[in-house]
Amino acid sequence: MLFLLLSRWKNLFSIVLKRLLLILVILFIFHTVSNILEWLYLVDAADTYGDYFQILIPVLWIFFFITYIQKITEKKRTESEKKYRHLFDTSPYFVGLIDTKGVLLDCNDVSSEILSIHIKEDIIGKNITEIFSLNEKNKYLIPIFEKFMKNMFEGAGTNQEPFDFQLNRSTGGYLWLYIEGTLIEIEKRKLIQFIIQDITERKKAEKELLKSEKMYREAYNRAEFYKDIFAHDINNILQSILSGTQIGQLPLDDPEKFYDLKLNAEIIKEQVIRGAKLVDNVRKLSKLEEAGESLEKVDILTVLKNTVSFVEKSYKNKSLTIRVDSIEEKLFTTANEFLKDVFENLLINAIRHNKNPMIEITIRISREQDLGINYHKMELFDNGIGVDDSMKNKIFQRGYNKDKGVYGMGLGLALVRGIIETYNGKIWVEDRVMGDRSKGSNFVLLIPEVD
Amino acid sequence: MIQENEFLTLLIGIGLFIFIIFNYEKLKTLPAMKIILVGLSFLLIGWFLTILEEFFLEDLLNLLEHLCYIFSSIIMAVWFWIAIKQKEGAH
Numbered sequence: 271m272l273f274l275l276l277s278r279w280k281n282l283f284s285i286v287l288k289r290l291l292l293i294l295v296i297l298f299i300f301h302t303v304s305n306i307l308e309w310l311y312l313v314d315a316a317d318t319y320g321d322y323f324q325i326l327i328p329v330l331w332i333f334f335f336i337t338y339i340q341k342i343t344e345k346k347r348t349e350s351e352k353k354y355r356h357l358f359d360t361s362p363y364f365v366g367l368i369d370t371k372g373v374l375l376d377c378n379d380v381s382s383e384i385l386s387i388h389i390k391e392d393i394i395g396k397n398i399t400e401i402f403s404l405n406e407k408n409k410y411l412i413p414i415f416e417k418f419m420k421n422m423f424e425g426a427g428t429n430q431e432p433f434d435f436q437l438n439r440s441t442g443g444y445l446w447l448y449i450e451g452t453l454i455e456i457e458k459r460k461l462i463q464f465i466i467q468d469i470t471e472r473k474k475a476e477k478e479l480l481k482s483e484k485m486y487r488e489a490y491n492r493a494e495f496y497k498d499i500f501a502h503d504i505n506n507i508l509q510s511i512l513s514g515t516q517i518g519q520l521p522l523d524d525p526e527k528f529y530d531l532k533l534n535a536e537i538i539k540e541q542v543i544r545g546a547k548l549v550d551n552v553r554k555l556s557k558l559e560e561a562g563e564s565l566e567k568v569d570i571l572t573v574l575k576n577t578v579s580f581v582e583k584s585y586k587n588k589s590l591t592i593r594v595d596s597i598e599e600k601l602f603t604t605a606n607e608f609l610k611d612v613f614e615n616l617l618i619n620a621i622r623h624n625k626n627p628m629i630e631i632t633i634r635i636s637r638e639q640d641l642g643i644n645y646h647k648m649e650l651f652d653n654g655i656g657v658d659d660s661m662k663n664k665i666f667q668r669g670y671n672k673d674k675g676v677y678g679m680g681l682g683l684a685l686v687r688g689i690i691e692t693y694n695g696k697i698w699v700e701d702r703v704m705g706d707r708s709k710g711s712n713f714v715l716l717i718p719e720v721d
Numbered sequence: 722m723i724q725e726n727e728f729l730t731l732l733i734g735i736g737l738f739i740f741i742i743f744n745y746e747k748l749k750t751l752p753a754m755k756i757i758l759v760g761l762s763f764l765l766i767g768w769f770l771t772i773l774e775e776f777f778l779e780d781l782l783n784l785l786e787h788l789c790y791i792f793s794s795i796i797m798a799v800w801f802w803i804a805i806k807q808k809e810g811a812h
Contacts, residue, residue: 302790328736328764
């Protein structure tokens with residue numbers, strides 16, 4: 271206890287040592303002089319001096335040595351404290367101490383950088399609840415840290431794993447941090463020593479890596495997909511053309527066979543058109559997937575009306591009615607040249623998948639809001655064969671190849687969805703009459719509205 | 722006749738040396754500790770001789786006793802001078 275009290279007084283040991291040394295020197299002088307005098311029989315009373323001083327000498331030496339030992343122990347303790355204090359203060363991580371009540375007892379200067387505070391003294395002595403409450407967005411961390419402390423103190427530090435958390439900064443943005451805690455005991459007092467590391471850069475790198483991985487996987491899937499198209503679909507087209515040309519080798523002077531020749535020519539023509547369309551769709555799909563297709567402000571109605579005219583001309587041989595219902599004259603969105611492909615694909619699908627003598631297609635345009643975004647809603651009602659519930663999602667997938675008709679080779683709706691998604695829009699199919707697919711389909715498009 | 726103070730001084734002196742032995746690792750960092758030990762040794766011998774002179778060779782042992790005190794004082798003075806010099810050198 272005395273040692274502890276003394277150790278708090280600066281230079282005390284030095285002062286005590288110096289004084290002791292002085293006393294010892296004086297004692298030695300007296301002792302020496304009194305012995306010399308006694309020896310020379312000059313002073314009888316010298317013995318009396320000797321009596322007093324003699325006992326004091328070894329006592330004082332013991333006291334001197336004890337004080338010296340205490341001084342060097344204190345010096346070593348101070349040096350050790352200085353050494354570890356330096357490590358604590360200059361650590362690149364946020365290091366600190368919390369007590370059982372969640373009060374921050376000490377931390378280093380990195381705290382001001384991480385918590386966006388002026389100096390560490392702003393938070394020392396405060397509870398973690400108060401510290402996280404400095405920023406409203408960080409209050410969600412309070413229960414997490416309360417649990418962390420509970421696990422540390424109750425489990426003797428063994429049942430609390432290090433973890434990551436996001437800290438919102440008052441200056442804006444956020445940091446990803448990694449915390450690790452250790453339970454320590456100082457003077458019979460349990461404390462948590464924590465180390466917090468800024469892992470924002472690491473998280474960014476991980477995210478980029480995941481993104482790269484996703485892009486690589488998509489590129490690989492695309493390559494596989496295109497490989498399948500050329501291996502399968504092109505092969506089908508070529509086989510059909512080959513069959514046609516083989517039949518076409520029959521003699522031309524046979525009238526019956528002449529009719530077959532004409533039919534074969536039509537088949538060959540159809541297959542070539544299929545192939546051309548396939549190549550065109552693949553080209554468009556790959557263009558969509560590359561970055562850099564710029565969007566501009568486009569009037570949807572103008573594009574739609576042009577596409578409707580084109581389709582009506584293309585299908586002059588069919589009884590076809592296409593009606594466009596729109597309250598407004600102009601409907602703007604940000605799109606590109608592929609918007610006409612969207613309408614063309616949908617209209618042609620509606621015509622091809624229709625067994626009725628009279629094909630009726632109605633395009634109704636309205637407005638809709640979803641999650642705070644305004645959309646133009648386009649509903650394409652047809653009286654065709656409809657789409658089975660199990661197929662409503664599959665038809666928009668690449669590689670879905672039920673359609674063996676002239677156009678698309680099953681790529682058409684995948685292309686349509688891809689295009690709409692580049693406009694940040696949505697597309698899906700419903701039954702024209704809810705629950706009865708035989709009455710036809712309703713293809714719904716949501717395209718973001720612009721002023 | 723053995724004097725009480727002399728006997729006590731010897732006992733405390735022996736205690737001092739026991740203390741030094743047990744704490745030598747820490748005390749050896751004192752400047753010129755070996756010189757202190759030599760000085761204290763002469764002192765202890767002097768205290769021992771002052772007891773012995775009561776039993777035999779009174780005059781001789783008394784002379785030796787006082788010589789030990791003188792040597793001890795000189796050595797302590799030398800140590801003190803060396804300690805100051807070392808401290809000045811350190812500054």
